[in-house]
Amino acid sequence: MAKVLVVTSGKGGVGKTTTTAALGAALAQSGQSVVVVDFDVGLRNLDLVMGAERRVVFDLINVVQGVAKLPQALIRDKRLENLWLLPASQTRDKDALTDEGVGRVIDELRSRFDWILCDSPAGIERGATLAMRYADEAIIVTNPEVSSVRDSDRIIGMLDSKTVRAERGERVEKHVLITRYDPARAARGEMLTIEDILEILATPLLGIIPESQDVLKASNVGTPVTLNNADSAPARAYVDASRRLMGEEVAMVVPLERKSFMNRLLGRRAA
Amino acid sequence: MSINLLRLFGGRNASAPVARERLQILLAHERGLLGQSDLLATLREEILAVVGKHVVLDPDKVIVKLDRGKNVSTLEVDIEVPNNFDKSKAAERRMAG
Numbered sequence: 001m002a003k004v005l006v007v008t009s010g011k012g013g014v015g016k017t018t019t020t021a022a023l024g025a026a027l028a029q030s031g032q033s034v035v036v037v038d039f040d041v042g043l044r045n046l047d048l049v050m051g052a053e054r055r056v057v058f059d060l061i062n063v064v065q066g067v068a069k070l071p072q073a074l075i076r077d078k079r080l081e082n083l084w085l086l087p088a089s090q091t092r093d094k095d096a097l098t099d100e101g102v103g104r105v106i107d108e109l110r111s112r113f114d115w116i117l118c119d120s121p122a123g124i125e126r127g128a129t130l131a132m133r134y135a136d137e138a139i140i141v142t143n144p145e146v147s148s149v150r151d152s153d154r155i156i157g158m159l160d161s162k163t164v165r166a167e168r169g170e171r172v173e174k175h176v177l178i179t180r181y182d183p184a185r186a187a188r189g190e191m192l193t194i195e196d197i198l199e200i201l202a203t204p205l206l207g208i209i210p211e212s213q214d215v216l217k218a219s220n221v222g223t224p225v226t227l228n229n230a231d232s233a234p235a236r237a238y239v240d241a242s243r244r245l246m247g248e249e250v251a252m253v254v255p256l257e258r259k260s261f262m263n264r265l266l267g268r269r270a271a
Numbered sequence: 272m273s274i275n276l277l278r279l280f281g282g283r284n285a286s287a288p289v290a291r292e293r294l295q296i297l298l299a300h301e302r303g304l305l306g307q308s309d310l311l312a313t314l315r316e317e318i319l320a321v322v323g324k325h326v327v328l329d330p331d332k333v334i335v336k337l338d339r340g341k342n343v344s345t346l347e348v349d350i351e352v353p354n355n356f357d358k359s360k361a362a363e364r365r366m367a368g
Binding site: 145146150154157186188189190193196 | 284290293297301
């Protein structure tokens, strides 16, 4: 059965789009049919991170408004044949999205794909509420930093009250994904610990993505990090997270500092 | 060197515990604010039902308020009842019995 998954956070710049692209590609690589949907109307970026920015003809708003049919707007990934992108409009604004219209598009996507990954815009306004509206599951992308955790808490409250599932008295299954985790700063006690974040948010952990140059390198060339450098630490962490989404039990790996003990003693910094 | 050693052994420079504490206090407050209207309405309704079983009262004269203080919060319940409330309810019960 199709699963609708929203990738959300409240705060901007924490890694929603990176996560949507990386998990979408990882799920597709394991044989699932996947569509990644950009809900960030007016500020779309999923097309760029996926390397499909020059192939956008129609978008989500065109489909919602009936200007284009869904198959006309869907863009097939060049690397993985069962990975598709439904881009957001760059010229319209969020008001062009209607609850009813989004519901219709999601229903149609459910009949075509195993996974529908909705990349939410930042904030708690219309775009963000519509991205989560029809979700069965949610990934709350959180940086180990106070403002991100506070916003995640707010978003969790919204997932529990403003989604169709919540209104029916059902639950949206929620997962916290910690991104930009810096082991060196964690070791120095300068960063909220994983335990702190999970205790505060009271939500299970999907994975820990370490801060890494590989994420930027992947977005530079328009390839999900899981495809661009599959051996890199963030790619492996995303693949593990995707396997957990599919119900596999995968041991959680907490990224460790790569500095040697001598370096640490001498106070040399890695970055 | 000494500062780095302090850091290595989780010394005084660790700011994460401060972050954790500030967040816990803030979120306890914010979650309260968001859920508050529902909670107060429920409390008001249930208090009205319990007290109304024994006392004749005007639903409009039941006020439930929550004041958040720095260390503790106060739940204030203000119920106005008529002077002969005990007699009238007792009379009702006798009639029924």
